[in-house]
Amino acid sequence: MAEKKPTVLVIDDEEAMRDSCSLILARGGYAPVTAENGEVGLEKIRELKPEIALIDLKMPGISGFEVLEKTKDIDPQLIPIVITGYATVDSAVEAMKKGAYDFLPKPFAPEELRLIISRALERRRLAMEAETLRREKKLMEDNFITMVTHQLRSPLVAIQQYFEVILAGLAGQVDKTQQEMILRARERLDNLLGLINDWLDLARIDRGQIVDKLKPVALDNLLKKQVEFLAPLAKEYEVSLELKPAKGPVLGDEQMLDQAFSNIITNAIKYNKPKGSVTISMHHENSFIVVKVEDTGIGIAREHLPFIFDQFYRVSRREDQKIKGTGLGLSIAKKIVEAHNGSIEVESEPGQGSTFSVRLPRSEDETK
Amino acid sequence: MNKSTQKILVIDDDPDFLAAVTPILKSALYEVVTATNPREAKEKIFSEKPNLILLDIMMDSLFDGFSLCHAIKTSKEFRDYKDTPIIFVSAVKEIAGTRFQFKGDEEGMAGPDDYIDKPVKPDDLLARIAKLIK
Numbered sequence: 001m002a003e004k005k006p007t008v009l010v011i012d013d014e015e016a017m018r019d020s021c022s023l024i025l026a027r028g029g030y031a032p033v034t035a036e037n038g039e040v041g042l043e044k045i046r047e048l049k050p051e052i053a054l055i056d057l058k059m060p061g062i063s064g065f066e067v068l069e070k071t072k073d074i075d076p077q078l079i080p081i082v083i084t085g086y087a088t089v090d091s092a093v094e095a096m097k098k099g100a101y102d103f104l105p106k107p108f109a110p111e112e113l114r115l116i117i118s119r120a121l122e123r124r125r126l127a128m129e130a131e132t133l134r135r136e137k138k139l140m141e142d143n144f145i146t147m148v149t150h151q152l153r154s155p156l157v158a159i160q161q162y163f164e165v166i167l168a169g170l171a172g173q174v175d176k177t178q179q180e181m182i183l184r185a186r187e188r189l190d191n192l193l194g195l196i197n198d199w200l201d202l203a204r205i206d207r208g209q210i211v212d213k214l215k216p217v218a219l220d221n222l223l224k225k226q227v228e229f230l231a232p233l234a235k236e237y238e239v240s241l242e243l244k245p246a247k248g249p250v251l252g253d254e255q256m257l258d259q260a261f262s263n264i265i266t267n268a269i270k271y272n273k274p275k276g277s278v279t280i281s282m283h284h285e286n287s288f289i290v291v292k293v294e295d296t297g298i299g300i301a302r303e304h305l306p307f308i309f310d311q312f313y314r315v316s317r318r319e320d321q322k323i324k325g326t327g328l329g330l331s332i333a334k335k336i337v338e339a340h341n342g343s344i345e346v347e348s349e350p351g352q353g354s355t356f357s358v359r360l361p362r363s364e365d366e367t368k
Numbered sequence: 369m370n371k372s373t374q375k376i377l378v379i380d381d382d383p384d385f386l387a388a389v390t391p392i393l394k395s396a397l398y399e400v401v402t403a404t405n406p407r408e409a410k411e412k413i414f415s416e417k418p419n420l421i422l423l424d425i426m427m428d429s430l431f432d433g434f435s436l437c438h439a440i441k442t443s444k445e446f447r448d449y450k451d452t453p454i455i456f457v458s459a460v461k462e463i464a465g466t467r468f469q470f471k472g473d474e475e476g477m478a479g480p481d482d483y484i485d486k487p488v489k490p491d492d493l494l495a496r497i498a499k500l501i502k
Contacts (some may be wrong), residue, residue, distance in 0.1 A: 165389075165490065168392070168395075
């Protein structure tokens with residue numbers, strides 16, 4: 001099997017250096033290409049995707065250090081090795097810090113060059129193998145989450161469907177005691193399903209599935225829909241919902257942000273008082289947009305505040321026993337916001353209400 | 369029109385869902401036929417000529433509800449049945465996370481006439497069906 005020869009790019013302003021390296025590399029079974037300065041070097045990295053680049057640190061025009069830094073953006077798989085005539089410890093250390101795999105002081109023997117190249121190739125092979133494995137593992141885990149969720153949900157949904165039919169009287173007369181018991185059983189199932197859904201959301205966030213696809217999201221629209229969607233719940237709890245005029249877009253994953261705000265606003269409604277209100281407002285703060293969700297509810301006691309974003313932490317008080325929840329809503333919101341490089345804070349006065357502030361990075365795209 | 373002449377095909381891989389939804393439909397005097405896999409679904413569409421189809425989105429991995437719906441609405445094979453109303457039935461969270469978003473829109477697939485969440489509320493289901501097959 002004829003394997004493709006590994007391409008090694010030599011970026012050096014000295015012609016003699018380029019020629020001798022090429023010769024050594026060709027003899028060692030590599031395909032050498034050369035560039036006489038940093039710009040040409042970067043161009044060739046883009047074009048030819050070499051496995052390895054030998055970069056001279058001291059060149060006219062853009063320096064070897066700059067080339068080194070830019071290679072990372074162009075091809076993270078590329079293994080850069082620096083060559084330097086002034087092999088001081090400092091420049092070597094700096095080059096390594098900037099991502100060089102190794103460094104080669106001039107002058108060097110042909111054997112030294114070939115050795116370093118073969119080590120670099122081995123390392124590249126291992127890195128790529130690890131990357132493939134990581135990707136496969138992630139795919140397996142993603143599918144696993146979906147499958148497990150489906151398997152957990154399906155039987156519960158089937159049970160609920162039976163309950164619906166029985167409660168509708170379609171399976172014969174249901175007396176009052178039976179009806180009450182089924183209603184309770186249904187409620188427990190609802191909670192369990194809620195838990196599975198929340199768990200799935202958490203698992204997805206932990207898998208980092210959102211950070212890959214951040215786009216400008218128009219918060220005003222998102223929150224408007226949110227307010228419409230939650231209006232029936234607000235009515236049920238006799239709470240008024242108000243959305244103040246909005247600011248520009250943030251950078252995010254719309255569906256995930258939707259989920260985060262849904263959790264926060266739902267809490268603000270549920271942990272409110274009859275005739276209370278929930279006010280959503282926004283303001284700019286440097287490169288962030290801060291969304292405040294302010295309620296006039298029961299508030300959170302000081303001793304609970306540090307824990308309310310913890311998983312499964314629920315403030316249990318006799319008066320809100322009737323409020324159902326999984327104890328995951330806020331921790332999900334926090335994870336989502338943090339995955340957006342944002343933050344979430346809470347201020348609260350027991351008996352007066354709570355204010356949740358969500359800071360999200362503004363989108364550059366201010367035209368929206 | 370006499371409702372009893374209306375026939376509904378319910379397609380779902382969960383026999384319990386079929387067993388539970390059948391009495392709901394029968395209570396409104398619909399005739400009910402069921403299928404638990406795509407092959408059976410296809411046969412029943414041709415042999416029973418249903419007036420409406422209730423279709424689970426997450427059937428088996430090989431052939432999901434989206435594909436079947438698309439096939440019914442657009443393929444030659446089903447051209448005599450392309451106007452049969454289809455209601456998607458699904459446990460919402462499986463599809464899009466927080467809220468239902470019809471996946472097919474993005475992928476250029478023919479969508480259903482309506483959709484409903486599992487577990488279905490009997491009144492809601494019957495109202496949606498009635499709207500589609502007056």
